[in-house]
Amino acid sequence: MFAVNKLTKRFGANTACDHVSFSVAAPKMIGIIGRSGAGKSTLLRMLNRLTDATSGEVMHDGRDILTLKGAEKRAWQSTCAMIFQQFNLVPRMDVVSNVLHGTLSRRSTLATLFNLYPSSDIEQAIAILDRLGIADHAPKRAEALSGGQQQRVAIARALMQDPQIILADEPIASLDPMNAQVVMEALRRIHEEDGRMVIANLHTLDTARRYCDRVIGMRDGRIVFDGTPEQLTTGVARDIYGADASFSEEATSTSLEALERSEAAARAIREAEAAV
Numbered sequence: 001m002f003a004v005n006k007l008t009k010r011f012g013a014n015t016a017c018d019h020v021s022f023s024v025a026a027p028k029m030i031g032i033i034g035r036s037g038a039g040k041s042t043l044l045r046m047l048n049r050l051t052d053a054t055s056g057e058v059m060h061d062g063r064d065i066l067t068l069k070g071a072e073k074r075a076w077q078s079t080c081a082m083i084f085q086q087f088n089l090v091p092r093m094d095v096v097s098n099v100l101h102g103t104l105s106r107r108s109t110l111a112t113l114f115n116l117y118p119s120s121d122i123e124q125a126i127a128i129l130d131r132l133g134i135a136d137h138a139p140k141r142a143e144a145l146s147g148g149q150q151q152r153v154a155i156a157r158a159l160m161q162d163p164q165i166i167l168a169d170e171p172i173a174s175l176d177p178m179n180a181q182v183v184m185e186a187l188r189r190i191h192e193e194d195g196r197m198v199i200a201n202l203h204t205l206d207t208a209r210r211y212c213d214r215v216i217g218m219r220d221g222r223i224v225f226d227g228t229p230e231q232l233t234t235g236v237a238r239d240i241y242g243a244d245a246s247f248s249e250e251a252t253s254t255s256l257e258a259l260e261r262s263e264a265a266a267r268a269i270r271e272a273e274a275a276v
């Protein structure tokens with residue numbers, strides 16, 4: 001369905017993504033983990049064509065999307081909608097209009113200028129907001145909503161484009177644990193119920209383990225792990241994050257401690273079972 005081949009991005013002497021290759025046979029929920037600067041955002045931005053790659057290819061439906069231009073490139077950007085850590089909503093605009101912004105690419109400049117949205121689009125926007133549990137907030141300004149609600153508005157805006165793929169760059173990094181859970185559950189549900197692929201850069205291990213079918217670990221621009229959450233052992237995690245400074249990052253070390261505890265518990269259960 002999707003194949004990334006030797007995708008590389010250089011910023012001067014710095015190689016942000018270094019021959020990154022992976023393929024996806026069916027829509028999955030994929031988490032990308034790695035310390036800050038590992039190249040996670042650059043990778044998503046190249047997939048969405050927000051950033052041009054230095055070399056490599058991204059094959060989808062038999063064509064290399066890195067070669068698309070103009071209207072075809074914009075169509076691709078609707079096929080793989082992107083959401084961001086900072087939501088990127090228009091703060092003073094109401095929620096419904098923010099969601100309808102997701103339809104901009106298929107409307108005329110004049111209609112856009114005068115905010116003329118077909119009523120079917122407005123109904124669809126409200127139905128999507130309802131699905132995400134925030135229809136009550138439709139008339140409010142985006143800035144009046146909590147972070148978790150704003151991120152759900154951003155997801156609604158992405159869904160308005162009926163994307164096959166949703167790219168999420170640290171979607172919960174600015175949220176408290178409760179809201180983080182609500183947003184991750186929304187992404188998971190969209191994946192399961194609609195069959196859309198979700199690729200999310202995540203800054204904590206436990207989130208990746210909990211919500212994703214597959215985890216890709218990046219370090220220094222390279223993929224150093226690609227497997228299931230079960231295969232992501234403490235040792236592998238240490239390798240991805242590097243056993244130094246970033247290891248004391250609270251979120252990461254917390255996750256690692258939890259991981260170690262759960263592995264110890266699993267070992268104890270196995271030993272107890274073996275003893276019976």
Ligand SMILES: Nc1ncnc2c1ncn2[C@@H]1O[C@H](COP(=O)(O)OP(=O)(O)O)[C@@H](O)[C@H]1O
Binds near residue numbers: 016
């Ligand atoms: N626009 C840019 N110009 C120059 N260097 C960049 C730019 N964007 C990212 N980089 C560099 O590329 C590397 C990977 O960054 P990034 O993809 O943001 O990593 P991550 O999202 O994993 O934190 C870093 O060394 C970063 O400084």
Ligand SMILES: [Mg+2]
Binds near residue numbers: 037041042170
């Ligand atoms: Mg990033």
